Amino acid sequence: MTGDSREMKVVPVLVPMPAERPYSYVLQEGMEAVPGSIVRVPLGPRQVAGIVWDTPVENIESKRLRQVEEIFDCPPIDETARRFVDWVAAYTLTPPGLVARLLLRAPAAFDPEPWSEGIQLTDVEPDRLTDARRRVLALASEAPAWTRSGLAHAAGVSSTVIDGLKAQGVFETVMLPPRPVVPAPDPSYALPDLMPDQMSAAQVLRDGVASDRPGVTLLDGVTGSGKTEVYFEAVAAALAKGRQVLILLPEIALTQAFLERFQDRFGAKPAEWHSDLAPRMRERVWRQAVEGTVRVVAGARSALFLPFKELGLIVVDEEHDPAYKQEDRVFYNARDMAVVRGHLGKFPVVLASATPSVESKVNAMQGRYTCVELRGRYADAALPELKAIDLRRAPPARGGFLSPALLGPIRETLDRGEQALLFLNRRGYAPLTLCRVCGHRFQCPECSAWLVEHRFRGQLVCHHCGHTEKRPDACPECGTVDHLVACGPGVERIAEEAVSHFPDARTIVLSSDLLGGTKRLRMELEAIAGGEADIVIGTQLVAKGHHFPNMTLVGIVDADLGLANGDPRAAERTFQLLSQVTGRAGRTGKKSRGLIQTYQPDHPVMRAIVSGDSSAFYEREIAERERAALPPFGRLAAIIVSADSRADAEGHARGLRRAAPDSPDIHVLGPAEAPLALVAGRHRFRLLIHGGRRSDIQTFLRAMLASGPKLRGSVRIQVDVDPQSFL
DNA sequence: AGCACGCCGACT
DNA sequence: GTCGGCGTGCTC
Numbered sequence: 215m216t217g218d219s220r221e222m223k224v225v226p227v228l229v230p231m232p233a234e235r236p237y238s239y240v241l242q243e244g245m246e247a248v249p250g251s252i253v254r255v256p257l258g259p260r261q262v263a264g265i266v267w268d269t270p271v272e273n274i275e276s277k278r279l280r281q282v283e284e285i286f287d288c289p290p291i292d293e294t295a296r297r298f299v300d301w302v303a304a305y306t307l308t309p310p311g312l313v314a315r316l317l318l319r320a321p322a323a324f325d326p327e328p329w330s331e332g333i334q335l336t337d338v339e340p341d342r343l344t345d346a347r348r349r350v351l352a353l354a355s356e357a358p359a360w361t362r363s364g365l366a367h368a369a370g371v372s373s374t375v376i377d378g379l380k381a382q383g384v385f386e387t388v389m390l391p392p393r394p395v396v397p398a399p400d401p402s403y404a405l406p407d408l409m410p411d412q413m414s415a416a417q418v419l420r421d422g423v424a425s426d427r428p429g430v431t432l433l434d435g436v437t438g439s440g441k442t443e444v445y446f447e448a449v450a451a452a453l454a455k456g457r458q459v460l461i462l463l464p465e466i467a468l469t470q471a472f473l474e475r476f477q478d479r480f481g482a483k484p485a486e487w488h489s490d491l492a493p494r495m496r497e498r499v500w501r502q503a504v505e506g507t508v509r510v511v512a513g514a515r516s517a518l519f520l521p522f523k524e525l526g527l528i529v530v531d532e533e534h535d536p537a538y539k540q541e542d543r544v545f546y547n548a549r550d551m552a553v554v555r556g557h558l559g560k561f562p563v564v565l566a567s568a569t570p571s572v573e574s575k576v577n578a579m580q581g582r583y584t585c586v587e588l589r590g591r592y593a594d595a596a597l598p599e600l601k602a603i604d605l606r607r608a609p610p611a612r613g614g615f616l617s618p619a620l621l622g623p624i625r626e627t628l629d630r631g632e633q634a635l636l637f638l639n640r641r642g643y644a645p646l647t648l649c650r651v652c653g654h655r656f657q658c659p660e661c662s663a664w665l666v667e668h669r670f671r672g673q674l675v676c677h678h679c680g681h682t683e684k685r686p687d688a689c690p691e692c693g694t695v696d697h698l699v700a701c702g703p704g705v706e707r708i709a710e711e712a713v714s715h716f717p718d719a720r721t722i723v724l725s726s727d728l729l730g731g732t733k734r735l736r737m738e739l740e741a742i743a744g745g746e747a748d749i750v751i752g753t754q755l756v757a758k759g760h761h762f763p764n765m766t767l768v769g770i771v772d773a774d775l776g777l778a779n780g781d782p783r784a785a786e787r788t789f790q791l792l793s794q795v796t797g798r799a800g801r802t803g804k805k806s807r808g809l810i811q812t813y814q815p816d817h818p819v820m821r822a823i824v825s826g827d828s829s830a831f832y833e834r835e836i837a838e839r840e841r842a843a844l845p846p847f848g849r850l851a852a853i854i855v856s857a858d859s860r861a862d863a864e865g866h867a868r869g870l871r872r873a874a875p876d877s878p879d880i881h882v883l884g885p886a887e888a889p890l891a892l893v894a895g896r897h898r899f900r901l902l903i904h905g906g907r908r909s910d911i912q913t914f915l916r917a918m919l920a921s922g923p924k925l926r927g928s929v930r931i932q933v934d935v936d937p938q939s940f941l
Numbered sequence: 942a943g944c945a946c947g948c949c950g951a952c953t
Numbered sequence: 954g955t956c957g958g959c960g961t962g963c964t965c
Contacts, residue, residue, distance in 0.1 A: 227965080231942045237965035258944070258964045274965055312942075543942085 224279065226271045227264040228299075229257055230315035232308075236267040238274045239282045247282070250290030252324050254283040263318050265291055286324035289504050291317065291521050294559040301554055306886075308544045316519040316544060320500035322493075327392035327501055333376065333385040334359040340384050346371040347379065359388050394507050395485050395498050401450035403481035406443045415586045419448035422562040422584075423455065423527055430553055432533075432578045433566040435588025436826070437797035438597075441566045442472075444588065445529050446479050448564055449510065453480075457526020457561070458509055462548055464537035465489065465514040466758050476512065487513030487520065490732070515540060515548030518555065526561045528552045532758075533565035533574060534790055539886035547886045549574075568797070569790040572783075572839060573846040575832050598768070598799040598806040600824045602815040614711050615703040620769045620809050621715055627767040628719055628748055632804070635762070636708055636751045637795045638771040641677065641725045643669035643707045644700030647685070654691035667700055668727070669707075678864065708771055709751045716749065724752035757794040766806040768799040773812040773820060782842065786835060789819045789828070796823060 225247050226236035239255050241247060249268035254261055261283060299317065303310035318324075335354050340347055349369045354360060366373040379385050408416060419431060435441045445461075452459045463472065465488055473483045485499045485508045499520075502508040506523035513520070515538050518528075530538070530549050538548040549565065556563035565574055565583070578585035591597060608619040616624075616636075627634045646664045647656045656665040658676035665674035667685060675682045688695045700707070709723045722742065728735055739760045742750055750756065750765075776788045796808035812820050822831035839846070 224965095229964085231964075233964080239965060255965085260943080271965095278965060280965065315942080 222276070222279075224271050224274075225253075225282065226267040226269055227253060227255055227282070228267045228311050228314040229255065229262055229264040230318055231257070231262075231311050233311040234309050236269060236271075236310075237264075238271045238279060240279045241282050245282060245285055247285055248290055250292060250296060252286045252288045252291070252318070254286065256280050256283060263321060263324060265296070265314050265317070268296065287326050288324045288501075289523065291504075292523070294525075294555070295521055297558050298551075298555050301558065302544070302546060302551055305554075306544060306546050312544055316516065317521055319516070319519070320497045323497040323500040323504075327498065329389040329391055330361065330393075332359045332361050332388050332390040333365065333380060334388045336383060336386050338383040340379055340382055344375075346375045350375055350379065351384075354385075359390055361390065392498070392502075395495065395502055396508065397482040399453060399476075399480035399482045399484070399510050401453040401480065404479055406446065406479065408443060408447075409440070409590060411588055411590050412440050412444050415444045415588055416447035418584065418586050419445060419562075419564060420451040423448050423451040426560070428556060428560045428562060430556065430563045430565060430577070430583040432570060432574050432583045432585045433564055433588070434570050434578075434585060435566070435568060436591060436597075437568045437793070438591045439568075439588035441568070441588060442475060442531070443479075444586075445531070445564050445566055446476070448527060448529065448562070450480070452527035452561075453509060455526060456524070458503070458506065458522045458524050459511075459527045459529070460517060460520070460522065460525060460552075461510065461512045461529045461531065462515060462517060462538070462552060463512060463531050464535040464758070466537070466755070467532060467535075468512060468514060469760070471761070473512065476510075480510070484510040484512040487511050487517040489514065489516070515546075518548050518551055525555075525559055527564070528556055528561075529564045529566065531566045533567045534569055534571040536787070541886050545886040569793050569828070572786055572832065572835050576836055576846050579836075597826060598796060598808045600796055600808045600810070600826070602773075602820050602824050603809050603811045604815045605811055605813050615708060615771060616711055616715070616769075617811055620811060623767055623807065623809060624712075624716065624749070624769065628716060630766075631764075632766040633742070633745070633747065633762060633764045634749050634767040634769065635756060635765055635795075635798055636712065636749065636769045636771055637753075637756065638703060638705050638708055638751065639754050639775060639791065640666075640702075640704045640772075641668075641727055641753055642666040642675060642704040643710075644702050644704055646701040647674065647698055648701060649689035649691060649694065650697045650699050651694040652689060652692040654689050666704065669700075703771065705751050705753055712749050712751060719748040720746070721749040721751065722747040724750060724756055726753065726755055754791060754795075756798065757791060760798075762798060763803075765799055766804050768796050768806075768808045770795065770808070770810040770812075773810045773823075774814055774817075777814075777817070777819065782839070785819055785831075785838075789822055789831060792819070792823050793828075 223241040223245070224238050225241055227239050228236045237255075237257075239253075247253060247266045249266055251266040253264055253266055255264050257264075263286070295317065299310060299313045302308070303313045306313075335351075340351070343351075346369070350365065350371055353369045354365060360368075362373055362376050366376050369375075376385065380387075415433065415435075419433070421427075422429065422431060433441055433445060435444070449459050449461070461484065468486065468488055473486070477483045485502070487496075487499055491499070499508060499511065503511060504521040504523055511517055511520060511522075530552050533549050540546050540548070549571075553563050553565075567574070570578075574583065577583045603617050603619045605617060608617045610617050624634045624636075644667045647667050648654060656674055657663070658665055658678060658681050663676055663678040665681075665683070666677050667673075668675050669685075672685055673682050674685050685698075687698075689698060705723050705725050709721055712719070712721050722738065724735070724738060724742075728738070735755070741747065743760060743762050745764055750762075770792060773788070773792060776791070777784050781787070792810065796810070799806040799808050810820060810823060814820060815824075818831045818834050822828040
């Protein structure tokens with residue numbers, strides 16, 4: 215070796231920005247990095263954390279290279295997690311750097327947690343004993359080490375007592391390792407008492423975990439059939455094997471009640487991971503996941519990107535829930551990516567739901583997933599009696615929206631001292647306001663959607679873009695005063711109607727525009743569960759999580775709402791939503807019922823809900839999707855327009871339909887649902903195409919470019935993958 | 942993603 | 954004459 219060519223060690227580093235490939239950096243003298251090491255590197259004017267990657271480094275002029283500043287004292291991100299980042303990046307058309315950023319969401323966690331100072335007993339005897347000293351010494355021998363304040367507090371003495379003993383040498387200082395965020399769960403803490411079908415289902419899941427058999431199991435069980443207890447057995451099996459477990463839940467379902475159920479089974483709570491976790495806790499969970507201290511994490515979708523040391527099972531509860539889709543920056547569906555992570559890590563994945571998504575049903579039918587069904591219900595959770603109210607036969611009184619066939623049962627429920635829930639998935643007072651004189655309709659100036667009246671706030675609000683304006687008294691078109699009429703119902707209007715019928719009942723409206731945010735919402739939900747309301751009128755946020763022990767009547771105000779909005783998943787969503795909402799009435803132990811107001815009592819969704827048998831509904835839905843070449847059957851070019859978010863996409867779709875009337879059917883789905891993307895310009899505009907032949911897509915694009923909205927720059931096809939190729 | 946640079950409209 | 958809008962380009 216010649217003197218001037220001292221060996222320079224160059225490493226690829228994935229930096230947290232939209233780079234298509236890792237950047238190259240030079241290691242300083244004596245630095246040792248392996249793939250997965252977390253490093254601090256200069257990037258432009260600032261310093262960022264990046265991950266040492268393993269794709270070969272290509273030649274960069276050496277004068278452009280900059281040095282790695284620091285290698286963090288942190289276990290390297292493992293091979294599986296790195297392949298997962300690459301996979302997600304390729305599948306979602308996201309630069310790998312941005313995906314890597316999801317893994318690095320806890321900046322302070324790259325340095326080890328500090329050890330804290332503690333004390334432990336020595337052989338030295340104190341010079342004399344006092345009452346306080348006796349208590350301290352008695353307690354101190356019960357554990358190997360204590361913190362100074364912890365021991366003082368436990369013994370009920372001032373910490374000066376400890377200081378005195380320490381000065382004599384009775385205690386000595388020791389360094390204590392960081393405290394685990396949660397105690398270790400014990401897989402055999404409280405073995406459950408399972409019913410026969412739960413037992414066999416649990417056995418299937420346990421076997422999958424025990425035999426290290428990777429693969430996906432769809433756990434399909436009606437509300438109240440005990441799915442949670444069943445998948446807890448899979449969790450127990452994974453824990454017993456020394457593996458970590460991730461339980462994914464839609465954010466709203468991550469409740470105290472769930473954590474307590476887990477604690478009842480395993481003797482300790484799981485670590486939590488969600489968006490409003492305190493930063494300090496977030497860092498501790500991240501660090502303890504990578505070090506393997508934390509054994510079970512219950513988290514929202516972003517928990518999928520925690521750098522687990524030895525993950526051995528993922529459970530996706532409520533797998534059908536749209537909250538698993540992330541539609542900003544990195545577009546992904548956490549349920550699908552969980553399947554991928556399991557596949558790459560060669561461990562099992564359990565998808566649980568009472569109303570599985572059509573995709574998962576198809577995957578189960580076609581043998582990609584193992585299907586485990588739970589049919590039975592606990593005795594004390596008998597199904598509610600469900601009935602459709604045919605609004606053509608029993609119409610509401612003029613100007614109202616509640617049928618006499620629903621009002622009667624509400625009265626009876628109130629008379630029994632029980633609670634009623636009226637469900638309407640529409641915020642505000644009325645979805646449309648018009649002028650009775652000239653017919654003017656209030657529209658959003660930004661996006662041309664109808665403005666929704668919010669009477670409590672005295673505003674007109676666009677539910678699309680958030681635009682608000684004051685509700686005027688006069689028509690802006692013809693100037694006539696006091697002739698504006700509200701059309702159609704929203705929850706506020708239903709509340710008004712309920713109050714007029716039942717003035718003595720305590721009525722409450724629950725919707726996401728409730729002032730006071732999630733905290734207030736949680737309090738309201740608890741108050742309702744505690745019996746502080748008689749009639750609850752709510753949007754879809756009442757569908758999840760909470761148990762209302764005295765809720766014996768559920769009325770669906772407009773079951774048809776949402777069936778006719780052009781969304782290819784409209785029927786599926788409605789089925790899932792209605793079945794969750796009617797399920798709110800089924801867990802009381804008392805006789806309960808669900809009444810469903812509809813103009814289409816023969817619609818497959820209504821039949822499925824009322825009969826409790828969804829098989830015909832799924833069959834039809836699958837056939838329909840297959841015919842229309844919609845997901846999960848992406849064979850033909852079903853064109854989906856999308857942009858940076860679903861709301862944006864709706865706007866683009868409207869523009870596109872106007873500009874290119876000959877374009878194929880345009881279905882708007884969120885970006886997270888579409889694996890093949892055409893990118894026009896840079897960020898502005900994204901067309902996502904589900905399935906389809908490249909030639910069809912190009913034909914469509916050519917037509918669109920000729921007649922469509924102005925597209926910046928060139929249009930290119932980035933990726934071409936089959937939506938199910940990961941299985 | 943962040944950040945700098947750069948080129949056209951309303952202001953002390 | 955400048956402040957500041959956001960369009961464009963770059964980061965090993």
